[in-house]
Amino acid sequence: MKNLGIGIVGGGIGGLTAALALLRRGLDVSVYEQAPELQEVGAGLQISPNGVRVLAALGIEKELMEISFEPQGKEIRLWNTGDTWKLFDLGVESVARYGFPYITVHRNDLHQLLLKAVLRIKPDAVHLDHRFVSVERNDSKVTLAFAGQPPATFDVVIGADGVHSKMRELLFGSGPVQFTGIVAWRGVIPIELLPPELVKPVGVNWVGPGGHVIHYPIRGGELMNFTSVVEREDWQVESWSTAGSNAEYHADYPGWHPQVHAYIEAIPQPFKQALIARPPMQEWVAGRIALLGDACHPSLPFLAQGAVMALEDACILGRAFEEFDTVEEALERYQRMRIPRTTRAVNGAYANVERFHNPALAEPAGAQVYVDTQWAADKVVERYEWLFRYDATSVPLDDDKVVAV
Numbered sequence: 001m002k003n004l005g006i007g008i009v010g011g012g013i014g015g016l017t018a019a020l021a022l023l024r025r026g027l028d029v030s031v032y033e034q035a036p037e038l039q040e041v042g043a044g045l046q047i048s049p050n051g052v053r054v055l056a057a058l059g060i061e062k063e064l065m066e067i068s069f070e071p072q073g074k075e076i077r078l079w080n081t082g083d084t085w086k087l088f089d090l091g092v093e094s095v096a097r098y099g100f101p102y103i104t105v106h107r108n109d110l111h112q113l114l115l116k117a118v119l120r121i122k123p124d125a126v127h128l129d130h131r132f133v134s135v136e137r138n139d140s141k142v143t144l145a146f147a148g149q150p151p152a153t154f155d156v157v158i159g160a161d162g163v164h165s166k167m168r169e170l171l172f173g174s175g176p177v178q179f180t181g182i183v184a185w186r187g188v189i190p191i192e193l194l195p196p197e198l199v200k201p202v203g204v205n206w207v208g209p210g211g212h213v214i215h216y217p218i219r220g221g222e223l224m225n226f227t228s229v230v231e232r233e234d235w236q237v238e239s240w241s242t243a244g245s246n247a248e249y250h251a252d253y254p255g256w257h258p259q260v261h262a263y264i265e266a267i268p269q270p271f272k273q274a275l276i277a278r279p280p281m282q283e284w285v286a287g288r289i290a291l292l293g294d295a296c297h298p299s300l301p302f303l304a305q306g307a308v309m310a311l312e313d314a315c316i317l318g319r320a321f322e323e324f325d326t327v328e329e330a331l332e333r334y335q336r337m338r339i340p341r342t343t344r345a346v347n348g349a350y351a352n353v354e355r356f357h358n359p360a361l362a363e364p365a366g367a368q369v370y371v372d373t374q375w376a377a378d379k380v381v382e383r384y385e386w387l388f389r390y391d392a393t394s395v396p397l398d399d400d401k402v403v404a405v
Contacts, residue, residue: 002026004327007144007154009132009167011038013107014293014310015160016114016126020058021318023121030152031118032130032144034161038115042107043186044218044225046203049098050390051308054315056100057393060117067113068105069217071203076375078367079208082257085371087205087380098388104203104216106188106223107307132166135289142288156327157289158317160310163278165295171286175278182275182353184301185249186227187267191217194224194266198259206260207370209362211253213260226263227301228253229275244272275300277350280343285331292317297342302352305345305387313338315392323397333397341390348383 004027008015011033019029047055047068055064074087094102118125131147135157142157159167168175191199201221206213206228213228230252249264249272264270278298284291293310316337320330361367373379 004028004155004321005153006030006156006158007032007142007152008158008160009144010159010161010165010293010295011035011115011126011128012160012162012293013111013114013307014295014314015158016111016118017054017058017311017314018158018160018292018317019118019125020114020121021314022321023118023125024058025318025322027321029118029122029125030154031126032132032146032152033126033128034131036129038111038128039108042111043188043227044216044223045105045107045110045307046216046304047103047105047110047311048304048308048384049094049100049102049388050392051311052100052103053098054311054392057315058117060113063113064105064110065101065103067109067219068103069201069219069221070101070103071216072201074203074205076371077204077206077257079206079211079213079256079260079361082259083367085375087375094388102388104218104225106218106225109219110307132161135167135170137287137289139287155288156331158292159289159295160292161295163294163298165291167289168281168291168295171289171291172281172283175281178277180275180277180300180353181231181233182229182300183232183252184227184229184273184275185244185252185270186225186273187249187264187270188218189224189226189263189266189268191222191224193268195262198262199224206257207361207367208256213253213256213263215263224263226267229301239273242272244270246270248272280339280346282339282343283335284339285335288327288331290317290331290334297338297346299346300349300353303345303349303383303387305349308387309342309345312341312390312392316395316397319393319397337395337397345387 006029008031011031019031022029076085076087130149133147134145136143141153143151143153145151203216211230215226218225249270281296284296292313299306317334320334324330
């Protein structure tokens with residue numbers, strides 16, 4: 001299927017990774033992004049070995065390691081006392097166990113790396129200021145319409161337009177949504193604004209009743225990514241671009257350890273977002289159109305797999321177009337391979353809400369029992385091993401017995 005023209009709606013991480021995977025296989029790809037320019041937005045991402053494996057297969061591992069940070073390990077800390085439990089080694093052990101490191105990276109740095117890789121293959125692949133508004137299709141072609149821009153027609157279209165996907169809405173409806181009663185905060189802190197005791201080369205997860213906090217270095221250690229969630233009912237706006245204040249942020253974490261508040265105080269500009277849950281979709285393909293990433297499996301940020309699942313989607317999609325003879329076969333196999341695994345990831349992230357916000361954490365004795373049970377070695381393996389060991393670059397696509405691992 002070398003002569004196919006493929007249009008991708010959405011120029012985020014999922015869309016650009018899909019474009020790169022398809023371009024490297026000789027397909028003609030055009031990406032349409034609604035933003036008039038690609039600015040530095042977002043915060044940090046954790047990319048586990050299963051995601052790094054995909055990026056390595058796309059030929060950008062060396063550049064990826066230059067812009068990222070490789071944490072030495074992961075720690076659990078108690079919300080009020082600061083008691084610390086080492087969780088597992090993310091450094092050498094990750095490479096030894098899975099073949100690839102566990103890294104942290106600024107979302108924009110990864111985005112720019114993918115963009116440059118796409119443009120090296122096709123300099124005019126990405127079209128900015130194209131807000132997708134509607135689609136027309138028949139048995140052989142798909143036409144995309146944009147606000148104030150000419151339409152574009154392709155053999156195949158991929159909807160990678162994020163959690164508020166217009167493509168998903170047009171093809172499958174908006175679907176049910178439910179406010180979780182949780183608000184997420186995020187901020188990025190220049191390392192020079194932090195005292196030495198707050199700069200550790202590890203990923204840290206503070207757990208407490210009604211909330212949790214995560215922080216880790218990014219951009220080679222130049223920045224500290226700081227994100228947290230708290231149970232509250234009064235904010236239900238699902239947008240990462242809503243600015244909050246440091247004072248409001250502090251107020252959401254009464255009684256939390258002084259170091260948590262020291263991080264919050266150092267954030268130049270915090271942002272807040274209501275977390276909305278959506279059930280996993282069981283159909284992603286409509287004719288010659290398929291969804292990818294958050295457009296079809298948006299996840300709560302409690303398993304650190306949202307971006308990684310999009311990377312895997314892109315890898316499997318590219319392989320499907322290489323290994324199958326028709327568009328219909330490729331898209332059907334892509335969907336069949338990805339739905340079981342992404343469904344398990346979405347459900348696993350939701351299950352972590354209760355795990356991270358356990359009421360037993362209110363007291364030190366309960367906290368020790370919590371760590372001994374929920375974060376025991378066997379529990380950690382149960383939650384993460386199936387994720388990290390998965391190899392999207394080589395898992396058989398022609399096996400009718402598709403499983404999530």
